[in-house]
Each structure stands twice: as C-alpha cells, then as structure tokens.
Amino acid sequence: MRLDCQDIADRAAPWLDQQLSPGETELVERHLDGCAACRERLELLSEQRFERPRLVQVEAPDFWRAMDDRLAQEHERLLAERAAAGPTPTSWWKREIRLSGASLAAAAALALSLAGVSAWQAARAVQADAALASVQQELERERRLSASREPTLPREPVVLVSHLPYRGSL
C-alpha cells in the first residue's frame, strides 16, 4: 500500500504527535523519503508551538468560592424539586441519608487519599486535616440522622484514618 500526498496531509498531526501505529508510521515515512513537498510541509507544521497561557487566578484561595456557594444552592433546589415531585422507588436523594458499608469504605478511601497529599507542602497538610475533620463530622451527622430514621439497620463502626502518614516526613 502506498500513501499519496493527501493521505500524508490527513496524518500530519498524529505523525508529529507519534500517535500512528508502527505500520502507519512506516507508510508515512516511506512517502516522505520520496516527497520533498510533504517533508517541507511537515517540517513547517512541526514548528508550531502550542504554549499554554497561565491563568493565575485559579490558584487564588477564594476563586471558586462563589461557584461552590451557587452549586450548593442549586443542589438544594434540585433536591427540593425532586422531593416535591414525589418519591419514586429509586430516589437517590432518599438513599442519601442512609450510610452503608460501601459509603463508609468510600469515605475511608477519601480520608486515605487526603492523607496522601504531597508531603512537601505543610500548608496542604493543614487543609487536609480540616477536610478530614469535616468529612468525619459530616459522616457522624449522617449516621445520627439515619440511625434516628432507621434504627434497625445494622452498621459497621466508622473508622477514619486520623493519622496522616506524611507528617513523619515534614
């Protein structure tokens, strides 16, 4: 199989990005060996520089706060709308108050992943600590809530990792 100049034009980006299969790469390069026009064209394209502009404000501590508030508000509204629409057998917002073993495992995994926050940033450690404490608080509250509604539901003890391993290396 031989590729013509149009085939090369259609494969320029994946060839430059090294995203072609070995077979395709071979075919492209066989054409390039015999076609100066395509070689020249690809060389020109290879000089395109895609540099990301820095958008510094994303790093500002307050940058996302307004969105957090708005999304929380929207979520509340959504729950209210769905509650008003009446219960359905699969209502996920009903299940929200029940805390199963799976959810506890997920929360523990969350705590663990918070614990994995980069060792070199002390500030992050404080943040993770706060987040962990607040996860724990939320879980406790959910547990009380669901316990008061469903007293017979068997549950496992909440075990959250309070020791954050990265402390040792700080």
Place this chain on the structure above:
Amino acid sequence: MTPNLKLVAPEAAARWTEEDIKALHADNPRMALDMVVRKYRDRLFYHASYITKDSQEAYDVVQEVFIRAMREPRFFSEEFRQKAWLFRVTSNLCFNLVRDRRRRGAILEHSFRDEHREPDQADLVFHGELRKDVLAAIDRISADHKEILILRYYDDLSYAEIAEVLEVALGTVMSRLSRARGRLQEVMDEDGRVRVAAD
C-alpha cells in the same frame, strides 16, 4: 443537611477515578458531585478560557456546566462518560457564547471586553501571553478546527478522549487535527506576510 461542597481537597479529587465517584454517588450524591467539581473545574475553566478568551465568561460557563451535570439523570450511571460529557458541554456553551458575541457585533479586533470593564489579573496575563502564541491565530480558523486544537494541545486530551468528546471516530480525530494544523499554518503565514509587508 448543609451542603458539603467544601469538604474535599482538590488534590484528593484529582486522584479519584470516575468509577470511584460513581460508586460514592450511590450513597452520597452530594459528595460525589463535589468530587466531580473538584476533579474537573480547573481543566474546564482553562478549556472555556481558551475558547472564549474571557475569564468571567469561562467561569459562568463552568458553573452552568456543573448545574447541568447535576440535572443530567445519567451523569452518575455506569456507562456514562463524565469527562467527555463535561468537555463537550463546556465546548458547546462556549462556542454558542462566541457566536452570539460575534452576532451582536460585540467582538472587535480582540475578543476581550476591556472597553466595558477593568480587565482582571487573569486577562492581563492572558492578553500578555497571547501575542506570542498561536492561540491568537486559532481564533481565526473554524470552530471545529479551533476546538480540536484546544482539546489536544491546550487541554492535553488523548486522541481517544477527543474522539469521545467529539463523538467521532479516531481516524476523524487524526484527519481533522491534521487539517486544523494545516489551516492554522495558513493563517499564521498570512500574518507573517502582513507583518513583513508592514515593516
């Protein structure tokens, strides 16, 4: 119950996979939503900024995308491609904005709204760096070409991920991306000629 949208450190969210988040959703939809927001908001904001070149519009778009996500009934279902959907909806909203802006004639030489408001820090940085970058030329090619270049070279999505976002075959991603780079080169060549002629 108070919303827990502030619970999760972004570093933790970044390590969570879509599967983790979907599993969490069954028992704690609020936290799952929070994880999605934490995981993707920066990247979506960048994506929106590259298209609109306006940080306020980008911010509004990302917020709207998450509101749509929470109202999308399939969002946490097993086979749902969250990342692809989020990028797709962000793209669509941004290109609608850009098109409307153009239609209103609000777009002049540059697509910034400097004349209407004090540019914020981000826009200044953005603006300053734009001149050196092909991002400026990207605004002058078709939306399809602009979108695919941004997805690949600014958002750093893989070819397979781009195929999912655009809902096209991998081969189409390859050829469209190739043509986009060719078209970009033509625009930059024109610029070069104009600059040389002006000197």
